[in-house]
Amino acid sequence: MDTNKNKSEVLRDIGKNIRQYRKQKGWSQEDLAFECEFHRTYIGAVERGEKNITILNLLKIKEQLGVRLVDLYPEE
Template sequence: MAAKEILSKVGKRVRDLREAKGWSQEELGFQSGLHRNYIGGIERGERNLALLNLEKLAKALGVHARDLLP
């Protein structure tokens, strides 16, 4: 799987989980301790997510980090 495809799939999964909670990118940023612009970049597949940030997002979304990976 190509890097861009992986980033896009992770971003879509983050967006889907965020929207299922009814949260804005700003709210997910608040809950995870990450900036909303960073969240937007992840969701668009533009950001290469660090493992520690993947864990922060997973914790905020109430899932395991592995659930965010394709």
């Protein structure tokens, strides 16, 4: 990750972006969890940046939100 950003910042940023796009869709965490077939608490943890999410789970979330990976992880 950007060397000047540490790991938890990266995860927090990704989580914030997921939350923002989820809210734009008018979805609750339960809605997103249902669409992704994840547990609601997992979505909450991801949004808080507490999960070093796997690429497949991140791609599933981006797919359900209808965004691109670069929207969730904007590269400087």
